[in-house]
Amino acid sequence: MIPVAILGGSGYTGVELMRLIAGHPELELTAVSSRQYQGQGVASLFGALEGTMDLAFCAPDPQALARAARLVFLAVPHQTAMASAPDLLAAGAKVVDLSADFRLRDRTIYEKWYAPHTAPQLLAEAVYGLCEHYRAQIKTARLVANPGCYVTSVLMALIPLLKKGLISAEGLIADSASGVSGAGRKAKEALLHGEVAENFKAYAVAGHRHTPEMEQELSLAAGQEVRLTFTPHLLPMDRGILSTIYAAPLGGCGEDQVRAAWQEAYGAEPFVRVLAKGALPATKEVRGSNRVQLGAAMDPRSGLLKLFSALDNLTKGASGQAVQNANLMLGLEETAGLGELALTP
Amino acid sequence: MIPVAILGGSGYTGVELMRLIAGHPELELTAVSSRQYQGQGVASLFGALEGTMDLAFCAPDPQALARAARLVFLAVPHQTAMASAPDLLAAGAKVVDLSADFRLRDRTIYEKWYAPHTAPQLLAEAVYGLCEHYRAQIKTARLVANPGCYVTSVLMALIPLLKKGLISAEGLIADSASGVSGAGRKAKEALLHGEVAENFKAYAVAGHRHTPEMEQELSLAAGQEVRLTFTPHLLPMDRGILSTIYAAPLGGCGEDQVRAAWQEAYGAEPFVRVLAKGALPATKEVRGSNRVQLGAAMDPRSGLLKLFSALDNLTKGASGQAVQNANLMLGLEETAGLGELALTP
């Protein structure tokens, strides 16, 4: 068993990492930190893990974590992640960072949307952890920046189409909706059951921090600068993201060509399901799994392509993809520990 | 008290009509039909009405309903509605039809999307019951076609902007999501709690029947033919529609101009709430009320306007607007019986 550790294990991405590691045939969790719950047993906070996780939360000490593990997952907020990454790497650990700190290649863009960057020397080295598109680089990386949840759902649909020139790089619109776990486990009034249940609304409509991350990768795929119109919404449910994307086809591309391009890009991918004509992605069908479902339809009246992409924001959108990255970085089977299917119902 | 009746009272729009009539100061329900539940007490089917509705469901006999009422609400499926409307009108009753049968002015468009029309002689007379925009005609109408739920949400946002030329009539996209009650009370597997809860997905993506209805009214407002890209989604909740609409501004129109135009159109309207800058519509804030919330934001990166419109699909989207229409047709206060606010939470 390969020892791994988690920096910041008391949030939803942290507990999702623990759930996946508990079922992983090759990884063993040797330490998990939490500033807030230090000293408390993990299972007393997360009852679902009881009997499988005898650990207590430890102090957020990078040196100690690096000694305990060959790879450390950073499940802390941005800024905290970049404060720990250099020490962890220096101590010899590989790092998968679930925060945004190493996702943007351009420091100025990061600092425009987030905060001053305190570890810019690592930006060039960090590999963007969208496994299906950066697999080779991830395998040899020390530091992987795990993509954002909305970002993964949009990129998985668009990258193959932009690369093949099947859709225009202009006028792209991504209308996305996420379950509430994407907003974390912090006690905020806006996340109470009383505020979320039987409610649907948009938020961050004039600029969400996932936008520059999407534009960076879409621009690379398109070979030109892409500007995306992105609107996130909050769903009355726990888990799942659905992105509905509007794109102008090029060269007579129809929905069959879209599916063919996806099939070409992803036909051998274990976690990508290109749905048959007429079938549409549904968040419940990927809930708790590491899968992405992709579907396409042509709007016969407007001539726009509608692309649909569903995933679980905590699994393929965060901790599942982080384990997939760890598997690649550690030379393990890429699917190890990630075989679970969604419950029905 | 003015006697009214309902043809087809066992569905969700039917019971919503009964709820609203039970609280209405001027209307009295004298008959409600149901083929399926004929002879059964209304309150034994809908426990929330117990003690306020002593009626039993009667046979769907237009003549009898017309004798019992000055106005009849048609809460039956399309085709059934147009089979009854001529008899009801001939017998002297006014009619508010909640189905699609008299919404499309062009018979050929109706027949393309629905079925052969059996009462085309009434199409010219029927008034489109979007109260805020057809109030004068509704007041003198015998037959009002109550608008569709998605349609109302989209039209309320767009009509004032198209009329003033603030947005382009081309490239309009409406990305909408509805609670499950919009699909009715029929026992279908797709509507089971086990299928709907914790799920989000699109449907009817290549053409929903509400599209031609939207295009008809948008074209009238724009003074040119409008083609709309419309995508409906199913939300894991009972009630509520949110439409997120993407529009290209004209003449430098920004979000402030949008709000000003809405305020000009709707400032005196009792059921339209134009939200302040920074506030966004939320379905929970209009649940069970007859309100529409409108909000706007400019996407600073793409230059597209994002317009948001929230309503309750069963109230302003169906039965509430039907009562609003009935109030106008019967010379009552337009807001009578429609004062309820959404619950929090």
Added chain:
Amino acid sequence: MIPVAILGGSGYTGVELMRLIAGHPELELTAVSSRQYQGQGVASLFGALEGTMDLAFCAPDPQALARAARLVFLAVPHQTAMASAPDLLAAGAKVVDLSADFRLRDRTIYEKWYAPHTAPQLLAEAVYGLCEHYRAQIKTARLVANPGCYVTSVLMALIPLLKKGLISAEGLIADSASGVSGAGRKAKEALLHGEVAENFKAYAVAGHRHTPEMEQELSLAAGQEVRLTFTPHLLPMDRGILSTIYAAPLGGCGEDQVRAAWQEAYGAEPFVRVLAKGALPATKEVRGSNRVQLGAAMDPRSGLLKLFSALDNLTKGASGQAVQNANLMLGLEETAGLGELALTP
């Protein structure tokens, strides 16, 4: 219009009071306080009230509230309520206290379950606001202690049966479940959507503070000391309480006798629905209404009576009953402003 005020209006009972007062034909809200949101517009916090409540939250100053109103609702936590009640009464206002501070007649019992009582001189004067059972006293009261939500559901079912000696006062068990709004609007991790949705569990199983309140009133009804076994549970929903009560029949009492006794006690009550044989209370049928539904069944194997009682914890279980009390105290129609029915669905 009679001016009323609310001390502590930013919680769920506060906003429910505002919703009900907004629709009340005789009451006008002239002031509402909130320590946390002082100065902020009420409608900016609670969007459902937008356009009907132009007030901003004011400071929690009892003198000012008493000047502004003939009756003040206390929607603050226990201890805070008893700190304000004496000043409000001295300034001439009537008071309906939604906290527990004046519910327990015996100061020692209050202090055992809660905290030292700082206004014990008012305990003898305070009237227990279970309207259907203390109507005469409420009409002349200056200070009414509005009952607890679980308590109301249990007392409404049991008091008539104990008074008539139809059930044993021993061995009573109340197994109750509440929607999450009963726990308030404070930002706590346990109340997040992620913790509540798709979850069901008991809490406070070794002693909930509503127990002594129930026992006080049950003992009065029975004419002997009653000890109740009470178990509250948390439901994955916003509103509603269902109590399932197990009682041993006396003198051959069957379920028909139970319904007859309820009918005798409540036949003329506008807010109590005694369900017919075979029908069972459902929280959704009373959601947002001021109703209590009562149902009964005999277990043929064990010979125990099963009694069921459903209400909305924020309406009949809190703010609706508070308005009902205010109506009585102010000489208004008891049902004024309380006519709304539950939505279906």
Added chain:
Amino acid sequence: MIPVAILGGSGYTGVELMRLIAGHPELELTAVSSRQYQGQGVASLFGALEGTMDLAFCAPDPQALARAARLVFLAVPHQTAMASAPDLLAAGAKVVDLSADFRLRDRTIYEKWYAPHTAPQLLAEAVYGLCEHYRAQIKTARLVANPGCYVTSVLMALIPLLKKGLISAEGLIADSASGVSGAGRKAKEALLHGEVAENFKAYAVAGHRHTPEMEQELSLAAGQEVRLTFTPHLLPMDRGILSTIYAAPLGGCGEDQVRAAWQEAYGAEPFVRVLAKGALPATKEVRGSNRVQLGAAMDPRSGLLKLFSALDNLTKGASGQAVQNANLMLGLEETAGLGELALTP
């Protein structure tokens, strides 16, 4: 890989079996029948299985299923199960029956609650599949009757206590609540999202078919006839059962003794979690897992013990336990394919 088959795979227990078999290291699904969906691909009905289940539903032919498999799961309604079991056994297949047909040892009791029994010759041979209590018999059985979902939750809590004489066999009350998936996947109005969401109510209060099954096993454990008061409720969620059980302690038994007895009975059991003092079972913590959580508290006022038992009605309450039984019958590791933990959140 050992070939297994499912008779009746289109319901929720059927798809749960398929999910578990898809992740099972030793079992391979070779056939699954459905009268309704015969010929249709499994994955087109259950999208979560897409890519792992290439089967199409076949005809419900016992001979063909027996040829294709060493063990057949019966996930059909009662009566249908007993019509197929003899043929399957005669053809050499082992059988795990998820229906009620072979659970009741006494034919007259079965026929009183269900229907005439058409395979009574198998009743003596059938083994009751509560794994933790009948493990030895299950290992050598040809025909196992998989216990009911409510039943499993109640028996797991009570059997050890009755066997040790820690609680009275008289006056037992089980107040249980289940997610809606326990009612199956049939299209019924009562199971629509619109009827279930934000609702809580009891049902079958005068006699649920699980009662005689519980009484049979409780009587065996107690060594005397047990009569149970049982009340099932419907929860507004998909999966999970919580039973709250009231029992009179004997010989001064307190909650610590209860936990000790459970620990003694279940300390080595992989799927039973005896919670520490103060912790209470929660359905979300066992959702999708094969676990049972047990918790206990003494009510200090009444002296009654409160026992709590949580499980997932489709996993440990049905298909998970069925796979556990199959593992035992086939000589496999008992936990094979059953290691998944509940999602958080």
